[in-house]
Each structure stands twice: as structure tokens, then as C-alpha cells.
Amino acid sequence: MTRALLANIVWHSLAGVHAPYSCGTQGARRYARGFSPIMGFANPERADFSAMEPFCEVGEQVYCAGWSGPVPSGWQIDVHGVGHQMVWDGALPAIDPELCAARLGAAHVQQMLQLAAITKPGPFAEKTVELGEYYGVFEGERLVAMAGERFQAGTLREISGVCTHPDFQGRGLARRLVEMLIRIELARHEIPFLHVMADNHLARRIYERMGFHRIQDCVVRVVSRT
Numbered sequence: 001m002t003r004a005l006l007a008n009i010v011w012h013s014l015a016g017v018h019a020p021y022s023c024g025t026q027g028a029r030r031y032a033r034g035f036s037p038i039m040g041f042a043n044p045e046r047a048d049f050s051a052m053e054p055f056c057e058v059g060e061q062v063y064c065a066g067w068s069g070p071v072p073s074g075w076q077i078d079v080h081g082v083g084h085q086m087v088w089d090g091a092l093p094a095i096d097p098e099l100c101a102a103r104l105g106a107a108h109v110q111q112m113l114q115l116a117a118i119t120k121p122g123p124f125a126e127k128t129v130e131l132g133e134y135y136g137v138f139e140g141e142r143l144v145a146m147a148g149e150r151f152q153a154g155t156l157r158e159i160s161g162v163c164t165h166p167d168f169q170g171r172g173l174a175r176r177l178v179e180m181l182i183r184i185e186l187a188r189h190e191i192p193f194l195h196v197m198a199d200n201h202l203a204r205r206i207y208e209r210m211g212f213h214r215i216q217d218c219v220v221r222v223v224s225r226t
Contacts, residue, residue, distance in 0.1 A: 002191065005153045006085060006215060009193075010040035010065050012153035018131065025051045030062060034127040036150070038063045049075055058225045063123045065195075068219040079222035081197055084204060088192040090211015093179035101180060104134040104146060111143040112136070112161075119163035122195075134161065135180060137173050145173035147181055157190040175206060182211075195220075 005012050014022045014029040022029045028051040030039035039062050041047040047064075049072040056062055061078055071077055104112060109126050112134070116124035132149025145168060150160035159181050164174045178194075185192045194212065196203045197220070204214070 002087075002154070002156065003215070005156055006087070006193065008040065008042075008044060008066055009085075009151050009153055009156065009158070010038060011042055011044075013151040013158075014038075014040045015042070017152045021127075021131065023055050028052050030055055034125055035131065036063070036123040036125050036128045037061065038065070038123055040065070041067060045069065047072070053225065056225050061222050061224045064221045064223050066218050067221065074226055075223050076226050077221050077223055079220075081199075081220045083195045083197050083218050083220045084214045085216050085218055086194055086196060086204075086207055086212040087215045088182060088212050092186060093182055093210075095183070096176050096179065099137070099176045099180065101135040101137055101177060104129060104136045104143075104148070108136065108143060112146060115143050115146060115163060115165060116161065118165060121161050121163040124161055128161065132157070132160075133181070133184065135177055137177065139168065144168040145177060147174060147177035149181065149185075155190050156193055157185045157188075159185075159192055159194045162194070175210065178207075178210065 021032055021035055023032050024030055027042040028048045030052065039052055044066040047067045047069060109129060112129060113126060134146060134148030136143050136146040138144065145164040147162040148160060149157055151158040159178055162174050162178055182192050196207060
């Protein structure tokens with residue numbers, strides 16, 4: 001069951017727990033305006049892009065994972081990449097009493113957007129913080145690292161938005177935030193997982209050392225209506 005959900009995790013999240021935050025049809029959905037621009041299909045091998053046209057503006061870039069078919073009429077592929085899907089199977093991380101992490105919410109959205117714009121952890125928008133728990137590390141009033149949650153299906157819970165400002169990298173802040181989220185999710189009896197782009201070799205090695213293992217690869221595309 002877990003592998004079946006992971007194989008099309010975007011759709012199972014959009015059509016399941018996150019249906020209130022999404023829009024679309026019985027076979028094609030996307031996160032609503034203000035959330036991360038991501039779409040999914042009930043059957044990626046027969047992706048119904050025509051059903052998405054009323055929900056996507058011309059020129060708007062939308063992420064699409066798991067679809068590798070030919071470009072449909074009226075659409076174009078702006079970015080094509082491959083991501084690794086990694087699932088946690090390590091030991092419970094030790095509590096980190098020295099990590100000063102704050103729960104992030106609406107009051108921190110502008111700082112979160114600024115950090116995401118600098119570090120580019122993936123699609124992130126003003127309402128993305130509503131999809132799960134987000135935590136950050138501050139240097140004074142400045143948000144310098146964050147990590148949170150996005151896709152959810154069954155007992156699977158994705159860790160996402162992991163990033164550290166370039167001026168504060170090398171301190172292990174992102175890793176410690178991820179370990180914090182792992183402890184939170186395991187306490188909920190959830191299975192942590194995440195995605196990392198295939199060309200991000202450093203991040204993949206770090207996640208492997210933490211206890212994540214690569215379960216499968218998936219095509220990641222950014223598409224737009226022409």
C-alpha cells in the first residue's frame with residue numbers, strides 16, 4: 001500500500017487530505033491559488049491536461065511530478081528533471097536540546113518566501129505553510145533556516161521546504177530541523193519521506209547518512225499553457 005501511494009503521491013495528496021486546498025476534476029487536480037503550484041493526475045500515463053486548462057492561467061508555471069508522456073497540445077515543458085524519492089527507515093533521532101527552532105505561521109510568511117526565493121528548495125507560495133507544520137531558526141529577527149511538511153497520504157508524510165540561507169550553511173541547521181520533523185512524525189505514527197533532485201548529490205548523501213533510502217526516481221517537470 002505504501003509503495004502504491006508513493007508511486008503517485010501528488011495525486012493521492014491532492015485528492016485526499018489536501019482536497020480542501022486543491023481544485024480540479026476527478027482525474028486532474030492542482031493546489032489552489034496561493035499554495036504551491038503543483039498538479040497531479042489520477043492516471044499519469046493518461047494525464048488529462050485539458051481538464052486543467054480552466055484552473056491554469058496562460059504562461060503560469062506549474063510543477064508536475066510522475067508524468068513523462070508527450071507534450072499535449074496547448075502546453076509546453078519549461079523544465080525537465082529527475083528526482084529521487086527517499087523514505088525514512090533509520091533509528092529515532094536523538095532530541096536536540098540546543099536547537100532553538102520556532103513554529104512558523106502566517107506572521108512569518110514574507111520571511112519564508114524571501115528565504116525560499118534565495119535558496120530555491122522547490123515550489124513555495126504564501127499559503128504553503130498551511131499544508132503542515134513548519135519550523136525555522138532565527139538569527140535575531142532574521143529567518144536563516146526552515147523545514148516543514150507538504151504531501152500527505154495514508155501514514156506517509158513528506159518533509160519539504162528544507163533550506164538554509166547561504167550565509168549560515170555548514171552549521172547543520174537544516175539537518176537538525178529535518179531530524180526534529182522526523183521525531184514529530186514518528187510520534188504521530190507516520191512514515192517520513194522526501195524528494196531531492198537527482199543532481200543534488202550532496203543533499204542526497206546527507207539524507208542517506210540520516211537514515212533515508214532511495215525508493216524510486218520520478219520525472220519532475222514544470223509546464224505552462226501556451
